[in-house]
Amino acid sequence: MLSTKLVCIALVSLAFGQVYLVASEETITLCPTNFTQVADKCLLVDGSWKNFYESDRHCRSLNAGLLSISNPTEFNVINEWLPIIAPYQPEFWTSGNKLGGTSDYYWQSTGQKAVYLPWSAGQPTTTAGDCLTLMANVTMTxxxxxxxxxxxTVKPCTQWAPHICQAPLEIFKTQLCLNTTAFFEAKIPV
Incomplete structure (x- = not known):
């Protein structure tokens, strides 16, 4: 009789524990160390001046790529963030380029054709180079x-500018786990 009660209590405890385990699952998204979540990306501004190739290599050393821009919403959020993180920096390398003899621009970090291209006035200037920077006009008061x-803005890939690295959000699932020895630690009144 006692062993039947004990088995029933153990089975009920395990069943409720499993229900609780499923109910307590949570998904968390985080950026890598030193990156900041901006829209659905993790971004890092590097203020050191490098050419396009060195900038790309630097981002890749961080398991990231140079910035790509996919839509107006993302572009606006990035432009709201830049004056906060780098208020006096007018230019940054992006991953946009038309290297390889193509007439279209591609985002090197994603390999996708650049469909959304928010150009500065008078751009693109095809004779100016093959790589793209984000450039702000500076007004002096x-x-x-x-x-x-x-x-x-189009720029020669060998010129220098700071850059923005982008990394994907890291997705984690958390679950509340049962203590595997809880059943044996339980004290059941007789």
């Missing part, structure tokens, strides 16, 4: 320098 919204 007696008190300060004011940067406009960053937009895409």
């Amino acid at each position: 007696p008190e300060e320098a004011i940067l406009s919204v960053h937009r895409l």
Whole structure:
């Protein structure tokens, strides 16, 4: 009789424990260390001046790629974030380029054709180069320098500029796990 009760209690405990385990599952998204979540990306501004190739190599050393822009919403969020993180920096390398003899621009970090291209006034200038930077116009006042919204500009890939690395969000699932010895630690009144 006692052993039947004990088995029933154990089975009920395990059943409730499994239900609780499933009910407590949670998905968490985080950015890698030193990256900041901006829209659905993790971004890192590097203020050191490098050419396009060195910038790309630096981002890849961080398991990331240079910035790509896929839509107006993402572009606007990035432009709201840039004055906070780098208020006096007018230019950044992106992964956009038309290397390889193509007439279309591609995002090197994703391999996708660049469909959304928010150009600066007078751009693209095809004779200016093959790589894309985000460039803001600078207006000087007696008190300060004011940067406009960053937009895409064509530039020779061998010139220098700071850059923005992008990494994907890291997705984790958390679950509440049962203590495997809980059944044996339980004290059942007789």
